[in-house]
Amino acid sequence: MVEVEVKARGELGRVREALLELGAEAQGAGEEWDLYFNAPDRDFSKTDEALRIRVRGGRGVLTYKGPKLDRRSKSRREVEVEVGDWEAMRELLGRLGYREVTWVRKVRERYRLGAFTVSLDKVEGLGEFVEVEAKAEGPYGDLLDEAFRLLERLGLAPEEAIRTSYLEMLLQGGPGR
Amino acid sequence: MVEVEVKARGELGRVREALLELGAEAQGAGEEWDLYFNAPDRDFSKTDEALRIRVRGGRGVLTYKGPKLDRRSKSRREVEVEVGDWEAMRELLGRLGYREVTWVRKVRERYRLGAFTVSLDKVEGLGEFVEVEAKAEGPYGDLLDEAFRLLERLGLAPEEAIRTSYLEMLLQGGPGR
Numbered sequence: 066m067v068e069v070e071v072k073a074r075g076e077l078g079r080v081r082e083a084l085l086e087l088g089a090e091a092q093g094a095g096e097e098w099d100l101y102f103n104a105p106d107r108d109f110s111k112t113d114e115a116l117r118i119r120v121r122g123g124r125g126v127l128t129y130k131g132p133k134l135d136r137r138s139k140s141r142r143e144v145e146v147e148v149g150d151w152e153a154m155r156e157l158l159g160r161l162g163y164r165e166v167t168w169v170r171k172v173r174e175r176y177r178l179g180a181f182t183v184s185l186d187k188v189e190g191l192g193e194f195v196e197v198e199a200k201a202e203g204p205y206g207d208l209l210d211e212a213f214r215l216l217e218r219l220g221l222a223p224e225e226a227i228r229t230s231y232l233e234m235l236l237q238g239g240p241g242r
Numbered sequence: 243m244v245e246v247e248v249k250a251r252g253e254l255g256r257v258r259e260a261l262l263e264l265g266a267e268a269q270g271a272g273e274e275w276d277l278y279f280n281a282p283d284r285d286f287s288k289t290d291e292a293l294r295i296r297v298r299g300g301r302g303v304l305t306y307k308g309p310k311l312d313r314r315s316k317s318r319r320e321v322e323v324e325v326g327d328w329e330a331m332r333e334l335l336g337r338l339g340y341r342e343v344t345w346v347r348k349v350r351e352r353y354r355l356g357a358f359t360v361s362l363d364k365v366e367g368l369g370e371f372v373e374v375e376a377k378a379e380g381p382y383g384d385l386l387d388e389a390f391r392l393l394e395r396l397g398l399a400p401e402e403a404i405r406t407s408y409l410e411m412l413l414q415g416g417p418g419r
Binding site for chain 1: 331
C-alpha cells in the first residue's frame with residue numbers, strides 16, 4: 066500500500082473554513098503520540114525509512130514507512146499493524162535492538178473529502194500543518210496531482226509543499242532554525 | 243516476564259488421563275501455526291533468541307523470546323503482543339529485514355493445574371510432547387522445581403526433559419536423526 070501524501074504549513078482556522086465550504090466531512094480530533102525508532106542494522110535517517118508506534122486514545126498502531134517514492138511529495142510505501150498493547154510492543158522492539166529516537170506529539174483534526182483524508186495538525190514544538198493523504202495500490206501520479214490541486218483549493222501553495230517529516234524537523238532543532 | 247518451562251516427549255493419551263486424575267481443568271484445543279524469523283543484525287540460532295508470529299483461530303500474536311536463562315530448563319524472558327492483522331505484521335517484519343525461517347505447526351491441547359499450564363502438543367513432523375509452563379516476575383527456582391515435580395506426577399522422567407525447541411528440532415531434520 067502506498068500512502069500518497071503532501072504537506073504544507075497552514076493556518077488551521079482558514080484551512081478548516083475552506084474544507085467545510087468544499088463539503089468535507091469532519092472525522093473527529095484527538096491527540097496522537099508517535100514514538101520513533103531507529104534500527105540496529107541500518108540508520109533510518111540515511112535510508113529514509115521510519116518505524117513508529119502511534120498511540121491514540123490508548124490504542125497502539127505499529128507503522129513502517131519505506132523511502133519516499135518521488136521527488137515531489139512525501140508518498141511512501143506503508144505497512145500498518147494494530148497492536149494489543151503498545152507498551153509491550155515498545156519493549157519487544159527494544160529487545161530486538163531498536164533504539165528510541167523521540168516522541169512526536171500533536172493534536173490532529175481529520176476531514177474526509179472524496180478519496181482524501183485532510184489532517185489539520187498542531188505539532189508540539191513545530192506549529193501548524195496540513196496533510197493531504199490518500200491510499201493507492203498501484204501507480205499514483207494522478208492521485209498525487211489531485212492532492213496538489215486540493216492543497217491549492219485549501220489556500221495553500223503547492224510549491225510550498227514540505228517533504229520533511231515532523232521527526233526530521235524535530236531532530237533538526239524545530240522550525241525556528 | 244519469564245516463561246518458566248519444561249518439556250518432554252510423552253504419550254498424550256496417558257498424560258491426559260494423569261492430568262484429569264490430578265484435577266486439571268481442560269482449557270480447549272486448537273491448531274497453532276508459528277512462523278519463525280531470523281534477524282538482519284544477528285543470528286538468533288547463535289544468540290538463542292526467537293521471534294515468531296503465532297496464528298491461532300485466525301488471530302495473531304508476535305512473541306520475542308530471549309536466551310534460555312538456566313541449564314535445566316527452557317525458561318526464557320518473553321514479550322508477547324497481540325496484533326490486529328498477522329499478515330501485515332509478517333510484511334512489516336519483512337520490510338525491516340527479518341527473514342522467514344520456517345513454520346512450526348501443531349495441535350495443542352491446554353490444561354490448567356494450579357500455577358501451571360500444561361500443553362499436550364502433536365507437532366507436525368516431530369511427534370507428541372508435553373510442556374509445563376508458568377509465568378514468573380522475579381526469581382523462579384522454586385517454580386521450576388515444582389514444574390519438574392509436576393512432570394514426574396504426569397508419568398514423565400524429569401531427567402528426560404528436552405531443552406531443544408520445536409524450531410531447532412525441525413531445522414535439525416526432525417526427531418528421527
